[in-house]
Amino acid sequence: MPDSPSEQPSEQRHATPYDLAVIGAGAAGLAGAVAADRLGLRVALLDSSGEVGGQFYRHPAPALGAARPEALHHDWKAFAGLRRGLADSGVVHLAGHHVWTVARDGELWAAHAVTGADGDGERPVCVRARTVLFATGASERHLPFPGWTLPGVVGAGGAQAMLKSGLALPGRRIVVAGSGPLLPAVAASLAAAGARVPAVVEASGYLGYARSPAALAANPRKLAEAAAYGAALLRHRVPLRTRSAVTEVHGRDQVEGVTVCRVDRDWRPLPHTADRIACDALAVGHGLVPQIELATGIGCATRRTDDGAHALALDALQETSVRGLWAAGETGGVGGAPLARVEGELAGIAVAARVRGREALVRGSHARALRRRRDRMRAFATAMARAHAPGPGWTAWLDDATDVCRCEEVTAGTVREAVRDYGARDARSVKLLTRAGMGWCQGRICGAAVACLASPTGQEGGGQPALPPSPERRPLAVPVTLAALAALPPPNDRSHPSGHTPQKGPS
Structure with a gap:
């Protein structure tokens, strides 16, 4: 595997567009990146963490001296195999890269990121690729x-x-x-x-x-x-x-x-x-909620899951509604690491078939077997979502003094007042009236609760809490400094091989 990004200048790493940019180095992202690399694609793997594994395969830093980190994990052997596959591959692993938006750039896609442990590094980075695989996982509800x-x-x-x-x-x-x-x-x-x-x-x-x-x-x-x-x-x-x-x-x-x-x-x-x-x-x-902000920000269609969340709508080969953009793992609906690995590998094969013009890859026996396994495990994921779907009556837990939006200290009583006295009927109108969801987390913590409280009936068909018909489209998926935005080049600027003139942000 190539050296760490901190040891390679941006000009060397990104002078030529990649065939595939994989966003997220969890089970789905690792499987997709390794599969695409084995089929001859030039692949970049971007992840905000310094270590691969995502949320599921978190593991102690070497300095902690854990003798048996695998004891804390289920199915560690599968992860170890993926990690070996990455180490043996030509995939360019870009650790500590927080992707804040993906945008069209002519016939390519541009993934814009900021670097550093918390996205506070000194330089913005732009990675261009012919295709993108979203493997961004999920967050807790x-x-x-x-x-x-x-x-x-x-x-x-x-x-x-x-x-x-x-x-x-x-x-x-x-x-x-x-x-x-x-x-x-x-x-x-x-x-x-x-x-x-x-x-x-x-x-x-x-x-x-x-x-x-x-x-x-x-x-x-x-x-x-x-x-x-x-x-x-x-x-x-x-x-x-x-x-x-x-x-x-x-x-x-x-x-x-x-x-x-x-x-x-x-x-x-x-x-x-x-x-x-x-x-x-x-x-x-x-439960968990798919993290799909990057994909919905560029218009990928979504579907409603059985537990009231929104997931990306995908075809039989994991492609989104936007041609050239694929997704795998929890982005298509929460289903666990084994399902994520299968979907990631299938997506990697599908991308290779498209980029290399080898449609036989997706018609072969291996791809068909992956699709059968995917469908079987996805059926269980649907049953799981249905069994644990939040009931609409949970709002009865809340007294008016309970904070709903922690960032802006907006209480349940304030949200109820906006609905009762000012006509708010959805999360967006509540946000405009109360600032709920305008804080640092941008509604990722309180969004579901605010939407439920804002609903006129508190539920929608199937007994689920009423939510907006689709997730809000956000131009920024993670916090980003004005310096990083200022460093962006004009559209189609090729004056610098990595797509921007490197500039240092504020120290």
Whole structure:
């Protein structure tokens, strides 16, 4: 694999456009990049992290001296194979590159990025390619409740990331709550690392999976995984409470306990069922939401998933509605690392078939087998989304003093006032009236909650929270400095081989 980007001048690395720019170095991005490279394409792999693996395969920095990092992961062998494939390939890995927009540049695509651990490096970078593969993964869905801003409340995925990459725990006595298949995995990892887990609190039940018997039968490995996590919870004596939710967190300066209530099928708290559990941390997550801002910013069509999120609409070969742009993994709907690897490899083959004019590649036996595996696992992902979809009654958890937008300190009462008194009927109008979603995270944390509170009915067909018909199109997918914007060249400027004249931003 070529040397790190910091050791190569921008002129050398980007003088010639790539055949494929892969954005995201998780399971899907690695599989897609390696597959395309093996078929003769010149590939650039851009990722904001300094290490490959994405959110799922986070691992400790070498300085921490972890003796067995694989012990913290499921299916580490598959990741190790992808990492070896990348090391043996000609893929140019651009670590620490935060892509903030993708735009047309004549017949090419231009991926604009800023460098550095937090995107605060001194130089903007433009990578041009004939095609792009979006493998940007997903983020946690956050639903607010009283006390959720107290120190000690972390995302369920965040707690797992702390353990995987930092070998740290958010507390010693940790309640795990929310909804989705991630919860048992997080609880088992925390308990194995020495934490006390008083309860796993699941707002949905697991009987919803029974409505998809064909998907269950076609994915026996998923059933085996569920059984393994169940056995781990039993071994560590962690009780599982279904049809229940954490509706309030208690404490002055940090978490001291949580209130757990039984909920009905719409997630409305049932009266006289409140129970308080002592703890010093809460790991809470209500599923994952595809990160698709880069793709929707240039007009890629979306579809509504069964759990109320928006994912990219893709064809049978993972191509988006915009020719030349592909996507794989969670961008097309949350489904886990094995599905992401299959979709990434299929997308890499499809890109090679297009770029090299070798359509036989996508008609071959290997591509057909990948499509069958993809369809089988995608069916299970759909069943999973349906079983853990948030119920519209969760807004009953909120009193008017609960912060919904943490960045701008906008409360549920303020949002309700905008709806009741000023006629707001969607997240955008609420934002204009209250500033909810205008903070540093740009609505990524509060967006789903604001949309639900803004809905006139609180639900849309299928019992899902009402949301805008499509995600907002954002010209900037990540924060970017004015200096980086000022460094952009005029359209079709070829005065510099990398597409811009390198300039230093403010120190």
